[in-house]
Amino acid sequence: MHHEHHLKSSDTIKDIVIGMADGLTVPFALAAGLSGAVDTTSIIVIAGIAEIAAGSIAMGLGGYLAGKTEQDHYNSEKKREYYEIEHLKHLEIEETKEFFANIGLSEELQEKATAEISQDKDKWVDFMMRYELGLEEPHSNAATKSAITIGLSYIAGGIIPLSPYLLIPNASTALNYSCIIALICLFVFGYFKSKVTGQPVWSGALKVTITGALAAGAAFGMARLINGH
Amino acid sequence: MHHEHHLKSSDTIKDIVIGMADGLTVPFALAAGLSGAVDTTSIIVIAGIAEIAAGSIAMGLGGYLAGKTEQDHYNSEKKREYYEIEHLKHLEIEETKEFFANIGLSEELQEKATAEISQDKDKWVDFMMRYELGLEEPHSNAATKSAITIGLSYIAGGIIPLSPYLLIPNASTALNYSCIIALICLFVFGYFKSKVTGQPVWSGALKVTITGALAAGAAFGMARLINGH
Numbered sequence: 356m357h358h359e360h361h362l363k364s365s366d367t368i369k370d371i372v373i374g375m376a377d378g379l380t381v382p383f384a385l386a387a388g389l390s391g392a393v394d395t396t397s398i399i400v401i402a403g404i405a406e407i408a409a410g411s412i413a414m415g416l417g418g419y420l421a422g423k424t425e426q427d428h429y430n431s432e433k434k435r436e437y438y439e440i441e442h443l444k445h446l447e448i449e450e451t452k453e454f455f456a457n458i459g460l461s462e463e464l465q466e467k468a469t470a471e472i473s474q475d476k477d478k479w480v481d482f483m484m485r486y487e488l489g490l491e492e493p494h495s496n497a498a499t500k501s502a503i504t505i506g507l508s509y510i511a512g513g514i515i516p517l518s519p520y521l522l523i524p525n526a527s528t529a530l531n532y533s534c535i536i537a538l539i540c541l542f543v544f545g546y547f548k549s550k551v552t553g554q555p556v557w558s559g560a561l562k563v564t565i566t567g568a569l570a571a572g573a574a575f576g577m578a579r580l581i582n583g584h
Numbered sequence: 585m586h587h588e589h590h591l592k593s594s595d596t597i598k599d600i601v602i603g604m605a606d607g608l609t610v611p612f613a614l615a616a617g618l619s620g621a622v623d624t625t626s627i628i629v630i631a632g633i634a635e636i637a638a639g640s641i642a643m644g645l646g647g648y649l650a651g652k653t654e655q656d657h658y659n660s661e662k663k664r665e666y667y668e669i670e671h672l673k674h675l676e677i678e679e680t681k682e683f684f685a686n687i688g689l690s691e692e693l694q695e696k697a698t699a700e701i702s703q704d705k706d707k708w709v710d711f712m713m714r715y716e717l718g719l720e721e722p723h724s725n726a727a728t729k730s731a732i733t734i735g736l737s738y739i740a741g742g743i744i745p746l747s748p749y750l751l752i753p754n755a756s757t758a759l760n761y762s763c764i765i766a767l768i769c770l771f772v773f774g775y776f777k778s779k780v781t782g783q784p785v786w787s788g789a790l791k792v793t794i795t796g797a798l799a800a801g802a803a804f805g806m807a808r809l810i811n812g813h
Contacts, residue, residue, distance in 0.1 A: 388634030405617030405803040574634040
């Protein structure tokens with residue numbers, strides 16, 4: 356079957372991509388920005404680590420809460436559908452017919468298909484959830500795992516371009532190394548991100564790299580501006 | 585029709601929520617973190633503005649590229665479906681039958697429904713895009729608008745809790761005001777976010793506020809730790 360070629364990445368890979376995309380970009384850009392305003396690296400390291408702590412928690416916890424909300428939403432909608440096929444059956448019948456009308460079936464087949472599908476309550480509710488409401492059942496425990504994966508990916512991505520500031524006391528020297536490391540990492544990350552999401556790899560790698568460079572450039576420019584250089 | 589009560593927020597509101605959720609949290613948390621390590625606010629302001637510049641570009645451009653990728657993906661899959669119903673019709677017929685089998689129709693209705701739906705090529709492709717591949721047609725220009733909305737929302741969210749540091753030279757005094765302002769903003773934002781996404785409003789407001797407080801606490805703690813307090 357050809358549709359197996361539509362590359363669908365796993366939820367874990369998606370979470371790694373989400374966390375690392377921002378993790379590689381924002382702490383790097385912040386550190387680059389501060390390099391335009393201060394001479395020693397100690398304050399840059401503190402700011403960078405504080406940013407990584409804040410960003411990983413905001414994104415990780417954000418991912419957790421989004422996952423929980425999705426689960427709650429799915430469960431409450433499912434309960435509602437069971438209630439409705441019990442107590443408002445005529446309306447649900449109408450809606451099911453409408454679905455078959457919309458995809459282009461004749462009046463006759465709309466009736467017949469609706470009659471068949473409404474015989475098994477569980478199958479009918481599953482059908483309504485997926486095709487009327489467009490909701491997929493979320494994995495259980497997905498929220499916790501997602502939070503941890505996104506948070507750790509943010510930390511991993513953020514630490515790498517910050518490492519020169521940890522080793523080199525002069526800010527502008529550290530900035531040079533950090534830029535080289537960050538741009539290489541962004542390019543490699545963009546390449547693999549494009550690969551797992553089924554996009555053209557080289558243009559994808561370039562897009563991610565340019566995003567990081569622009570963010571760092573803007574942060575550097577703003578910091579210089581405020582600092583009066 | 586009861587399903588009009590399923591509150592679906594517009595794409596613009598979703599983008600505002602995406603940008604503002606991080607914008608209200610991360611620059612605030614970074615500034616709070618730096619307050620644990622430095623005494624004057626000038627460096628905090630520079631770091632905060634640099635973070636807002638970096639974050640808004642990373643998120644805005646990230647949103648833009650994600651939107652563009654979605655459009656490209658949709659268009660290439662659509663071309664592929666047209667190619668396939670032309671050249672691999674027997675396979676597409678099988679897949680369409682499979683869809684009707686999966687939702688629970690009898691062998692007879694699977695045949696009939698597939699025969700009807702495969703008569704109009706455009707309708708058939710639309711059906712395959714939506715229900716086999718689960719892809720909705722993205723709005724044109726959505727990517728650019730999305731980028732600007734997310735970026736501006738991040739800036740708007742980021743500036744508010746940073747404002748005390750602009751006005752008050754003492755870091756720990758500014759931190760107190762910033763925390764009060766940020767927690768109020770996070771609570772109000774969480775309330776409206778929950779309202780537009782159809783979640784329980786008070787618990788939603790609390791979740792967003794706690795996320796911000798934890799991020800700020802972690803940033804503060806890390807900064808103090810590195811600074812050797």
